[in-house]
Amino acid sequence: MNPAGKSYGESMAAIYDLIYPDSGEAKLAAEFVAGLCPEDGTVVELGIGTGRVATHIAGTGRKVYGIDSSPEMLAKLRERDPEGRITALEGDFSATTVIEDADVVLMAINTLGALLTQEAQVETVLRIGEQLRDGGAAVLETIGPGEMYRRTYPVTSAQALSADSMVIATAQADKASQTAVATYCVLGSGGLRIGQEAGRHIWPSELDLMAKLAGLRLEGRWSGWRREQPTGDHDRVISVYRKPGSAS
Ligand SMILES: C[S@@+](CC[C@H](N)C(=O)[O-])C[C@H]1O[C@@H](n2cnc3c(N)ncnc32)[C@H](O)[C@@H]1O
Known part of the structure; x- marks a missing residue:
């Protein structure tokens, strides 16, 4: 709920694609994710929203599943994906297993921060660990300390x-x-x-601790989808965590 007591979708769905347009950034994010996923692999996006990034991932041939608590955001996703390439559920990502054995789980644009307590964020990162196959990767885009x-x-x-x-x-x-x-x-x-x-800002070190609780290891951290190096004053953080082991 936002301060006006509305859910995310009630407040934002009508203007979301204007505020966060499908710019080159979304395609870069999709390419980044596809680079961590086998060609016939599976990506799950938590808080998939209107499909800004997910439709580009589906365009690479990966199977895409998503979850979002907002029927209004999911209605926009269906408009953007009329062929139904993406399988999207309505539900709470902190309490739902969308699929098991995903190659990649993605949370873009500080979606983990949409949860306003550390406890709910930890629960969600634990769910991410459960949904990844051994050797799978979690990609989390969060707001940087500078912002x-x-x-x-x-x-x-x-x-x-x-x-x-x-x-x-x-x-x-x-x-x-x-x-x-x-x-x-x-x-x-x-x-x-x-x-x-x-939103609730998550310190990078705090995120690392959440990931550790979920059995995930930090593999790399960047300040942009082209793997730009973080400067310490950057506005966003892209962290990749790996679940140990390899797919059998
Ligand atoms: C900032 S938007 C990101 C949308 C999309 N991933 C993108 O990159 O454009 C955050 C999304 O997370 C959804 N969301 C927030 N809390 C959620 C929860 N607990 N369970 C499922 N979805 C949630 C909101 O409805 C919204 O669609």
Whole structure:
């Protein structure tokens, strides 16, 4: 729930693809994931949303499963995937096993941070470990320390989204509790639409500990999908964890 008491999808589904458009980033993310997965392998995306990345992964020929708690986000995914290449369930990823023996489990765009407590985040990382085959990889994109701790909050920005729409975004953060809330006001031919998302920032070392509890080992960490090296002040972190063993 966001501060207005709405679920993620109730608040964000109508504007999600405007705020997070299917840019080159989504394709790069899909290529990164495909590089960790055999050609006939299986990827599970937790918090698959509108399929921004998942549709590109499906385009590489990998089997894609996903889960999302929002029927509104999943309805958008079905519009984007009319052929039904992706199998998506409605449910809570902190409490659900989508499949066992996945080659890769993905959580993109700080989706783990959509859970607002450390306990729920740990539960989810444990579920990731259970869903991977031996030797499988978890790919977790989270917000970097720079984004949470460099900025002076609140931060407001205005940005064009298309020829006839723009967004004014405001972010507030409570650094002590590692939480932040972003409010988006989208103005355009559809009138004014407001969406809000809340998140809990996860320190990279905290994420490593969660992964360790799940029996996963850090394999590499980057600040972008082209494997850019982290600088310490970067805005996001891409961590790859490996489940020990090899597929039989
Ligand atoms: C930031 S969006 C990311 C969507 C997509 N992965 C992408 O990269 O564009 C986070 C998604 O996680 C979903 N979500 C949040 N908490 C969830 C939970 N506990 N179980 C399942 N889905 C959840 C939201 O509904 C939303 O679609």
